[in-house]
């Protein structure tokens with residue numbers, strides 16, 4: 175079993191290169207099968223991508239990787255049921271529902287995998303498919319989605335779901351007529367998919383807005399895109415810089431994509447220098463507490479809620495953190511408390527925690543429960559006195575490309591150990 179060990183309080187200085195966004199890449203690869211041959215640049219090298227590689231080839235398409243370039247050729251694509259094993263490998267397996275439904279008017283798969291941070295239902299995906307004319311049934315635990323034809327529809331999402339927005343997009347590109355998605359997610363990852371689909375010949379408008387319109391087409395061909403920089407990876411390393419940075423440069427960043435984070439950090443008194451495509455961070459002697467409330471984009475991203483909580487333990491005063499997107503995204507808190515943090519739930523509101531700082535963190539043996547909890551524990555370990563051991567790190571390695579290497583290159587004493 176692999177564990178991570180970190181000797182904390184080392185100065186972080188130098189440059190960290192941000193890679194392609196995990197949450198973009200995992201939707202672009204299923205989207206690629208809608209065309210005959212499509213190319214995607216800047217694909218991160220993480221296990222989630224390997225899982226999608228397997229599924230794509232299982233379906234009969236070819237998946238050629240050359241460095242960060244991926245070419246998907248779909249002439250051999252078959253409408254096969256996505257197996258239970260494949261479905262469970264990651265949350266994003268469910269994008270093959272929309273892609274296969276769009277291409278073949280039929281899709282079969284099981285409930286997707288993903289981090290245990292909530293129930294994470296897919297009702298908005300399925301109701302979107304039904305509004306396009308599909309029938310959704312269950313055969314045991316397997317979803318069967320079928321349509322004689324798909325007809326454009328006016329779909330109003332109860333919640334601005336990223337996954338549902340993208341999945342409905344994938345199913346609608348071949349539908350007859352116009353589809354409108356209202357209260358659509360506006361995360362940059364959705365825009366990346368829209369650009370990709372349009373590069374294949376799709377007709378999608380409304381990028382970066384909450385109303386997306388899709389004019390169905392008869393065929394798609396080609397397709398070329400570049401995965402946008404990972405705003406969550408960038409935010410994670412910016413937080414590391416606020417805790418321990420000395421001229422720490424976070425390179426290949428789209429500042430607009432993480433404005434909600436940098437605004438909050440500036441309110442705390444952090445020293446950030448923001449340039450066109452990179453940010454330089456320096457630790458400051460003291461940080462002010464703040465209130466963090468997670469919301470759909472452009473609000474504060476839920477994926478940085480657990481990482482920023484580690485920083486808030488070092489702020490001088492009491493901060494509040496409210497998690498509005500997932501019902502079980504505080505599993506990192508018990509381990510931060512074990513390391514010396516002072517964190518309590520806010521009365522009977524189980525969506526809010528009170529973080530009372532600043533408290534010195536002491537190294538300990540902790541466990542990763544989900545991807546961003548793992549990132550939070552790494553940040554805590556980087557700032558703790560002593561050597562922290564982190565177990566169950568598979569969660570982290572699946573979502574952060576070369577995280578150990580990137581941190582070591584800027585001075586962190588962090589390494590993997592096989593035990």
Ligand code: EPZ
Pocket residue numbers: 196197198200265266289292293294295296297298299300333334335336337338361476477499500501545546573
């Ligand atoms: C994507 O998940 C990301 N994952 C998540 O990142 C991210 O936290 C989330 O978007 C929000 O930004 C990927 O892109 C692979 P949602 P997704 O649909 O699509 C409820 C990470 O750490 N909901 O916006 O699953 C759901 O229960 C991961 O990288 C329904 O009720 O997010 C949840 O409370 C974690 N019904 C909320 O919406 C539905 O049909 C957010 O879900 C769909 C969602």
